Amino acid sequence: MTNRKPHTALPWAAVVLTAIVALYMALVAFGNITDFGTNQQFVRHVLAMDTTFKDTDLMWRSITSHTAADVAYLAVIAWETAAALLLAVGAAWWAVRIRHEGGRGRLLSTLGLLMVLVLFGAGFLAIGGEWFAMWQSKDWNGTEAATRNFTIAGIALLVVQLAGMGERRAEPAA
Template sequence: MVIVRASKTAMVAAIALWASLVAFGNITDYGTNLAFVQHVLTMDTVFPDTTIRYRAVASPALHHAAYILIIAAESLTAILCWIGAARMLRGHRLSAAAFNGSKGYAVAGLTLGFLVWQVGFMAIGGEWFGMWMSQQWNGVPSAFRFVITIVAVLIYLVLPDVDERGRRP
């Protein structure tokens, strides 16, 4: 069962790497995705006849605050997944119970990542701010891919591991 544990560890590390690159890109190229956040929050590219424009947020300070919150959540997702992958790697030859116990940080990181892209981008950005209506600033399809990938890894990760004799703890 070492190969399954190695697989789970590698998948968590892969999400950690991806979230790290997303956060790094947003930090080092702040202005590019700040423009995305500004357009979504100001709702300047939604359908012209929509009646939900009252939800728009025009404050540049709130645009920066929202973007900083997104970057912080992406960074925390990466950190939790890295810690989780490291703990799982250290525990991959231990008992099934010990290995199952090493997954906590990874579960937390994957859950936070799910919430960032499902709640932050799909629910709040996509539905509340009508991002889905925008030809240019629609991040819903990308967020959906991220959510599905993260949830697939999370489901695989939480499947209980067994000891070498096939027994669960």
């Protein structure tokens, strides 16, 4: 009897999903860099809360400083770029070593996908959507897109983790 791991498509699915999210994040970062002004305005309006219901109980949260909004936007772009790079390297590393343990590729994929989940879950849904009441805006509401991006990254993360479960089971007991 051999100790060969069973061949499944799950590791390849994980690689493909990771690569898709890497491509998407790279295109998002590229778009934000090359068309800086469009989403710069988005971030400024969301933080200023100038298109929300203007409830006096919430408006104290608004940030109207263009400098502060621009720093936040630059941080988002840097985060997107780092996540895209991590995901691309993770997918490539994993694809090259697909017959072996995912190891480093799975780890990098996991970290990159967690970065995407933090960006869209904590950054856009929780902070932008709830703290800055972005959901109230008809013009500057990114909650639907954030939910879509969060969901795709979450599904990819589940597949990456499922693909890694088979590898952990194949390891000899200590």
